[in-house]
Amino acid sequence: MSGSAAGDTKGKVAVLGAGSWGTAFSIVMADAGNDVCIWARRDELAHAIGEGHENADYLPGIELPRTITATTDAEQALAGADVVVLAVPSQSLRDNLPTFLPYVGSDAVFVSLMKGVELGTQKRMSEVIAEVGDVPTDRIAVVSGPNLAREIARREPAASVVACADEAVATTLQQRMHSPAFRPYTSVDVLGCEFGGAYKNVVALCVGMAVGLGFGDNTTASLITRGLAETARLAMRLGANPLTLMGLAGLGDLVATCSSPLSRNRTFGEKLGQGQTVEQIYASTRQVAEGAKSCSSLRALAHEVGVEVPIVDAVDEVVQGRLTTAGLMEAFINRDTKAELS
Numbered sequence: 001m002s003g004s005a006a007g008d009t010k011g012k013v014a015v016l017g018a019g020s021w022g023t024a025f026s027i028v029m030a031d032a033g034n035d036v037c038i039w040a041r042r043d044e045l046a047h048a049i050g051e052g053h054e055n056a057d058y059l060p061g062i063e064l065p066r067t068i069t070a071t072t073d074a075e076q077a078l079a080g081a082d083v084v085v086l087a088v089p090s091q092s093l094r095d096n097l098p099t100f101l102p103y104v105g106s107d108a109v110f111v112s113l114m115k116g117v118e119l120g121t122q123k124r125m126s127e128v129i130a131e132v133g134d135v136p137t138d139r140i141a142v143v144s145g146p147n148l149a150r151e152i153a154r155r156e157p158a159a160s161v162v163a164c165a166d167e168a169v170a171t172t173l174q175q176r177m178h179s180p181a182f183r184p185y186t187s188v189d190v191l192g193c194e195f196g197g198a199y200k201n202v203v204a205l206c207v208g209m210a211v212g213l214g215f216g217d218n219t220t221a222s223l224i225t226r227g228l229a230e231t232a233r234l235a236m237r238l239g240a241n242p243l244t245l246m247g248l249a250g251l252g253d254l255v256a257t258c259s260s261p262l263s264r265n266r267t268f269g270e271k272l273g274q275g276q277t278v279e280q281i282y283a284s285t286r287q288v289a290e291g292a293k294s295c296s297s298l299r300a301l302a303h304e305v306g307v308e309v310p311i312v313d314a315v316d317e318v319v320q321g322r323l324t325t326a327g328l329m330e331a332f333i334n335r336d337t338k339a340e341l342s
């Protein structure tokens, strides 16, 4: 993988997944001087992106740079790419990897944009890539931060974190993705970044429920703050750097997602709070709300390591249909009282 200063011609990037974030991140990479080829699983979407220069299904009204091409052919998307960006829903990654892996160059670096934890295995996405692809950790990076796709696609200024166990790889990727509107910071705390990204989706579901029930800023700020405490408690138990959770991939993303009506997770929670069922919500959108699945895997993981996660527990109960959203708020207030910093 080669690096160069912002604005220079850099190399080819394959983006596997043509949804909101895969497409918005492709704009970042194209603006930073990379040639980008997006893999979509539907012909009509690949055609709309490659020929019409718009992804009307996910980012309507955004004109895509001409250096972005698209295909449904994984071999074509990956040919010559030294950066391989994965942007499919987390729960589909394991099934999708065998389609991609035969065409990934032996030195190419994987970049996960996904913010979920696999159901059943409780693995983070970088762990799934390492396991299924037999890829060493110095070739797997994650990008995570307050990066709502539509705002990024509009080139509104934002920062993010690119994390890799090998700091030099993170730095090279940082150079590859630094664009006029997108400022990446490096980190070696892959676990902390992935955890921040996955956990905030569950907290955003909870905040959305509160909004849907008609509660105001005191309620949402209380949930965000206790959500951050819970995220940090579990992530630290698993080996994350606590400061990562106070950074862009933790607090930053938590605030953006919990505050924004653009967030699919917050919207999902809001609809639950307004009385819709999980099935009705799934039927009303094609976009992924990762927290609705990751609440169960994060809960299982927390219980495996003996960490208390009342928000994740309660959100999972609501999603499973065993608790109402009003019951969740009541449980939040009426749990046994304790010291804040316990």
Ligand SMILES: NC(=O)C1=CN([C@@H]2O[C@H](COP(=O)(O)OP(=O)(O)OC[C@H]3O[C@@H](n4cnc5c(N)ncnc54)[C@H](OP(=O)(O)O)[C@@H]3O)[C@@H](O)[C@H]2O)C=CC1
Binding pocket: 017, 018, 019, 020, 021, 022, 023, 040, 041, 042, 045, 057, 058, 087, 088, 089, 090, 092, 096, 113, 114, 115, 116, 147, 148, 149, 150, 286, 287, 288, 290
């Ligand atoms: N959107 C955002 O603001 C951000 C999202 N993320 C994360 O990025 C990841 C991708 O999200 P995002 O792009 O937003 O998702 P979207 O829901 O917008 O798009 C999902 C994409 O994946 C495809 N897809 C859906 N199911 C499958 C499957 N089973 N196998 C293969 N492809 C599938 C969809 O194809 P089709 O259209 O054919 O259904 C679509 O191209 C998630 O983990 C998300 O948490 C991270 C930061 C920001």
Ligand SMILES: O=C(CO)COP(=O)(O)O
Binding pocket: 115, 145, 146, 147, 148, 149, 201, 204, 253, 256, 257, 262, 263, 264, 265, 266, 288, 289, 290
């Ligand atoms: O991760 C995101 C912003 O950083 C997007 O959140 P949603 O998936 O809830 O839209």
